[in-house]
Amino acid sequence: MDRKVKICLKELVKERGISLRELARLSDxxxxxxxxxxxxxxEKIYLPHIERIADALDIDDISKIIKLVSEED
Structure with a gap:
């Protein structure tokens, strides 16, 4: 089974009632x-970006931002 990393930003901004543009502003x-x-x-994910997103959204658990999913998902 092939897996890939999924960044869950759409779900996170929807939960918080903000836009991706607002997340960009908050995370700089x-x-x-x-x-x-x-x-x-x-293709490339930079940890400083994930850290800034976590700070902007007040997230302590990185698994809320990044998930490992099967290719079919």
Whole structure:
């Protein structure tokens, strides 16, 4: 079974009632990077970005941001 890393930004911003653009502002990350992460279009994930997203959303558990899913999901 092949697996891939999924960044769960769409779910997180929906839960918090904010937009991806607002998350970009809160985390001080370029909106284009946030959009690519949210849509699975970014090949490289930088830990400082994940840390800033976690800080912006007040998340203590990285598994709320990053999940390992099977290719079929």
């Amino acid at each position: 990350i370029e909106p284009s990077i946030i959009n690519k992460l949210a849509n699975g279009k970014r």
